[in-house]
Amino acid sequence: xxxxxxxxxxxxxxxxxxxxxxxxxxxxxxxxxxxxxxxxxxxxxxxxxxxxxxxxxxxxxxxxxxxxxxxxxxxxxxxxxxxxxxxxxxxxxxxxxxxxxxxxxxxxxxxxxxxxxxxxxxxxxxxxxxxxxxxxxxxxxxxxxxxxxxxxxxxxxxxxxxxxxxxxxxxxxxxxxxxxxxxxxxxxxxxxxxxxxxxxxxxxxxxxxxxxxxxxxxxxxxxxxxxxxxxxxxxxxxxxxxxxxxxxxxxxxxxxxxxxxxxxxxxxxxxxxxxxxxxxxxxxxxxxxxxxxxxxxxxxxxxxxxxxxxxxxxxxxxxxxxxxxxxxxxxxxxxxxxxxxxxxxxxxxxxxxxxxxxxxxxxxxxxxxxxxxxxxxxxxxxxxxxxxxxxxxxxxxxxxxxxxxxxxxxxxxxxxxxxxxxxxxxxxxxxxxxxxxxxxxxxxxxxxxxxxxxxxxxxxxxxxxxxxxxxxxxxxxxxxxxxxxxxxxxxxxxxxxxxxxxxxxxxxxxxxxxxxxxxxxxxxxxxxxxxxxxxxxxxxxxxxxxxxxxxxxxxxxx
Amino acid sequence: xxxxxxxxxxxxxxxxxxxxxxxxxxxxxxxxxxxxxxxxxxxxxxxxxxxxxxxxxxxxxxxxxxxxxxxxxxxxxxxxxxxxxxxxxxxxxxxxxxxxxx
Amino acid sequence: xxxxxxxxxxxxxxxxxxxxxxxxxxxxxxxxxxxxxxxxxxxxxxxxxxxxxxxxxxxxxxxxxxxxxxxxxxxxxxxxxxxxxxxxxxxxxxxxxxxxxxxxxxxxxxxxxxxxxxxxxxxxxxxxxxxxxxxxxxxxxxxxxxxxxxxxxxxxxxxxxxxxxxxxxxxxxxxxxxxxxxxxxxxxxxxxxxxxxxxxxxxxxxxxxxxxxxxxxxxxxxxxxxxxxxxxxxxxxxxxxxxxxxx
Numbered sequence: 001x002x003x004x005x006x007x008x009x010x011x012x013x014x015x016x017x018x019x020x021x022x023x024x025x026x027x028x029x030x031x032x033x034x035x036x037x038x039x040x041x042x043x044x045x046x047x048x049x050x051x052x053x054x055x056x057x058x059x060x061x062x063x064x065x066x067x068x069x070x071x072x073x074x075x076x077x078x079x080x081x082x083x084x085x086x087x088x089x090x091x092x093x094x095x096x097x098x099x100x101x102x103x104x105x106x107x108x109x110x111x112x113x114x115x116x117x118x119x120x121x122x123x124x125x126x127x128x129x130x131x132x133x134x135x136x137x138x139x140x141x142x143x144x145x146x147x148x149x150x151x152x153x154x155x156x157x158x159x160x161x162x163x164x165x166x167x168x169x170x171x172x173x174x175x176x177x178x179x180x181x182x183x184x185x186x187x188x189x190x191x192x193x194x195x196x197x198x199x200x201x202x203x204x205x206x207x208x209x210x211x212x213x214x215x216x217x218x219x220x221x222x223x224x225x226x227x228x229x230x231x232x233x234x235x236x237x238x239x240x241x242x243x244x245x246x247x248x249x250x251x252x253x254x255x256x257x258x259x260x261x262x263x264x265x266x267x268x269x270x271x272x273x274x275x276x277x278x279x280x281x282x283x284x285x286x287x288x289x290x291x292x293x294x295x296x297x298x299x300x301x302x303x304x305x306x307x308x309x310x311x312x313x314x315x316x317x318x319x320x321x322x323x324x325x326x327x328x329x330x331x332x333x334x335x336x337x338x339x340x341x342x343x344x345x346x347x348x349x350x351x352x353x354x355x356x357x358x359x360x361x362x363x364x365x366x367x368x369x370x371x372x373x374x375x376x377x378x379x380x381x382x383x384x385x386x387x388x389x390x391x392x393x394x395x396x397x398x399x400x401x402x403x404x405x406x407x408x409x410x411x412x413x414x415x416x417x418x419x420x421x422x423x424x425x426x427x428x429x430x431x432x433x434x435x436x437x438x439x440x441x442x443x444x445x446x447x448x449x450x451x452x453x454x455x456x457x458x459x460x461x462x463x464x465x466x467x468x469x470x471x472x473x474x475x476x477x478x479x480x481x482x483x484x485x486x487x488x489x490x491x492x493x494x495x496x497x498x499x500x501x502x503x504x505x506x507x508x509x510x511x512x513x514x515x516x517x518x519x520x521x522x523x524x525x526x527x528x529x530x531x532x533x534x535x536x537x538x539x540x541x542x543x544x545x546x547x548x549x550x551x552x553x554x555x556x557x558x
Numbered sequence: 559x560x561x562x563x564x565x566x567x568x569x570x571x572x573x574x575x576x577x578x579x580x581x582x583x584x585x586x587x588x589x590x591x592x593x594x595x596x597x598x599x600x601x602x603x604x605x606x607x608x609x610x611x612x613x614x615x616x617x618x619x620x621x622x623x624x625x626x627x628x629x630x631x632x633x634x635x636x637x638x639x640x641x642x643x644x645x646x647x648x649x650x651x652x653x654x655x656x657x658x659x660x
Numbered sequence: 661x662x663x664x665x666x667x668x669x670x671x672x673x674x675x676x677x678x679x680x681x682x683x684x685x686x687x688x689x690x691x692x693x694x695x696x697x698x699x700x701x702x703x704x705x706x707x708x709x710x711x712x713x714x715x716x717x718x719x720x721x722x723x724x725x726x727x728x729x730x731x732x733x734x735x736x737x738x739x740x741x742x743x744x745x746x747x748x749x750x751x752x753x754x755x756x757x758x759x760x761x762x763x764x765x766x767x768x769x770x771x772x773x774x775x776x777x778x779x780x781x782x783x784x785x786x787x788x789x790x791x792x793x794x795x796x797x798x799x800x801x802x803x804x805x806x807x808x809x810x811x812x813x814x815x816x817x818x819x820x821x822x823x824x825x826x827x828x829x830x831x832x833x834x835x836x837x838x839x840x841x842x843x844x845x846x847x848x849x850x851x852x853x854x855x856x857x858x859x860x861x862x863x864x865x866x867x868x869x870x871x872x873x874x875x876x877x878x879x880x881x882x883x884x885x886x887x888x889x890x891x892x893x894x895x896x897x898x899x900x901x902x903x904x905x906x907x
Contacts, residue, residue: 116683189693191696222704226709227711233844239800241715247836306640575754575755582750592903593904596907619754630696637707640710641713649714652721
């Protein structure tokens with residue numbers, strides 16, 4: 001564990017470069033009206049962290065309530081609102097934008113050798129839409145909230161609740177536009193702004209992952225938008241599209257909703273997988289095994305992801321034939337994800353592995369995402385799903401993939417690219433501790449929930465049979481540890497902004513184009529537009545570069 | 559360096575546009591006439607076929623896709639494909655409900 | 661080496677037009693990227709309307725007699741006229757793009773103005789149609805009346821054309837779904853028309869000043885794509901809403 005690939009510049013002479021994207025312009029307006037993708041990424045990072053902690057506080061309330069079998073901490077109606085807002089904030093205002101809007105915005109142009117994204121003003125608009133939707137969601141929560149569950153199932157949401165469905169729906173609609181614009185920007189950028197020599201198969205896998213996720217953002221999000229519009233009209237005018245008394249079908253809403261929300265889970269996880277590819281390669285000093293397979297599997301996940309949405313509706317009243325078709329297709333969609341896990345594992349084999357913090361998070365990802373993914377296959381099989389759906393098994397499944405998977409990948413990425421974004425390193429021992437604490441806390445929180453689900457505890461309830469209490473107490477205890485694990489990075493990352501060691505251009509000896517420039521980068525990213533002349537993850541090329549640099553240094557010194 | 563090997567920018571001229579306009583007007587007349595004739599279950603099929611032909615003409619010529627890059631054509635196809643997946647797979651549920659349980 | 665490249669980019673700086681944004685390397689790259697971006701935006705519109713078309717197809721299948729009866733309440737002459745109006749407006753828009761590409765400033769202004777006027781005509785006719793529906797109490801949620809469907813002879817104009825049989829009560833109720841979808845889909849379409857017309861006004865003013873006939877045509881081209889898309893949506897709406905079995 002004492003072995004490390006980190007190479008920092010000599011602390012006595014190291015300086016943050018005086019001209020960088022942070023210092024280039026001063027003043028609040030230069031940030032609020034910026035077109036620089038890196039500044040927009042930082043704006044997103046701050047706001048996403050804010051929404052994450054609100055969603056996390058709501059999770060804390062849930063776990064507190066579930067310490068005891070009775071609904072004694074809050075009224076059941078309030079509990080319904082708490083888990084609904086937890087889901088809405090975490091999904092739409094944290095998970096969906098997490099990696100793409102922060103790391104994607106910052107690094108996609110740099111990785112392809114461009115000066116900015118194709119549409120910088122659209123990028124800024126995207127952030128403002130995100131903020132508008134997010135603030136509307138928070139205000140709605142403070143003034144009464146919604147209690148339908150984040151899934152807005154009809155006819156509950158259209159006819160039977162008098163909570164703030166309309167404004168929450170509007171907040172989600174606005175956030176959806178933000179997501180669409182981000183995805184659109186990425187697709188145009190990746191197609192049209194690659195540097196000379198940057199062919200498709202020389203792109204970092206981070207780019208492939210974001211490309212696939214962006215396709216989903218553009219094609220799937222509008223469908224949930226129209227679903228929300230229909231719910232709003234149903235609630236206000238009573239158009240009847242989801243109302244059985246007028247001949248409508250409530251299931252139609254679910255078809256339209258899940259047509260987006262299933263691809264949405266791939267929108268959430270694919271960018272995280274992109275991060276994992278970069279981290280695993282860097283910390284095993286090896287190119288990713290089966291580059292083409294990983295690249296194509298990203299696109300395959302996106303395409304297949306469109307064919308399986310009704311596996312969220314097995315018990316809702318769709319026909320048995322539809323259940324059969326969607327169950328079969330769901331088995332298919334697991335394959336490309338599994339291919340990635342296999343390829344990352346083979347990348348590790350015979351690699352020179354070191355255990356810096358990003359790698360610890362990546363290992364956590366691989367184990368926890370595998371468990372979450374496999375339990376997804378159990379749920380995709382309709383026979384087992386009939387028993388496990390709407391229980392804590394589902395809750396455990398999606399938290400394993402989203403928190404054990406995606407959130408760990410996000411943290412891996414933040415730690416991996418922090419030195420590039422800020423020019424500073426965070427304290428390594430403390431960050432490794434936080435990663436381990438997070439992993440332990442996560443398992444204590446969510447593993448018992450698989451058992452609870454199998455035993456029959458339903459989800460979305462504040463009171464439960466007393467025999468489930470022990471496991472719930474375990475889960476809440478784990479949540480407390482998990483909370484500590486998430487707070488630590490906020491503290492030491494902010495600390496590092498002033499006191500962290502200067503990182504230099506390439507502390508991890510990584511191969512991407514973004515590591516060949518200064519940290520923090522210039523506003524225009526590159527002094528000279530780069531020309532790509534080597535394959536992705538080419539560590540031999542990197543070594544030759546470093547030899548050449550060493551020789552120039554020596555010749556200057558001598 | 560830009561890699562836009564798209565258009566040697568083909569400019570579609572007025573002659574083509576007039577031809578397409580006339581074709582679209584003929585199609586409109588045809589589809590209205592067909593709706594007044596009892597063709598049984600063929601009516602909706604013919605209506606959709608004519609509408610699709612008109613849409614295709616607009617896409618290919620007014621929107622210039624016929625002379626556009628492969629990427630543009632692929633993009634149009636991707637949109638159509640996703641739309642068809644939404645419609646057809648949702649309809650698999652609705653149509654098969656009438657078949658009862660197995 | 662570094663100096664040479666820096667100087668080269670300075671020299672190039674004098675050549676490139678003011679509308680070239682600095683993160684692009686060339687005008688072609690910029691035009692290409694913005695064109696592609698517009699196509700991607702149109703994809704989102706396809707999926708947005710797609711949800712409505714899905715709902716329509718399902719309920720038409722379930723409640724066919726109600727949809728037939730509802731469709732008979734629409735005036736096919738107005739609908740056909742509107743279809744012809746939009747087709748002509750697509751033609752004038754395409755001509756506008758050609759004028760921009762061949763630097764015909766007056767031709768461009770004329771084409772855009774005609775497109776704008778045809779768009780207004782379309783909305784005018786839609787207003788007439790909507791007003792008629794309001795008068796007949798065929799607006800869901802606002803004193804919706806089943807009378808035309810329970811007693812078709814009470815509506816002599818339509819009865820003369822189609823001799824509809826009275827619907828059973830529950831099927832008559834389903835006509836409200838038909839009109840919900842009618843207003844939703846044509847309303848959403850009309851909203852897109854209004855946005856387009858607004859942008860046309862902006863473009864006419866800019867075109868008069870020569871903005872699009874000096875080589876920078878992407879705005880007109882991309883708007884043209886949007887306008888044609890809105891036309892295509894109408895082509896399908898006309899066929900699906902107006903032409904369900906008029907025999």
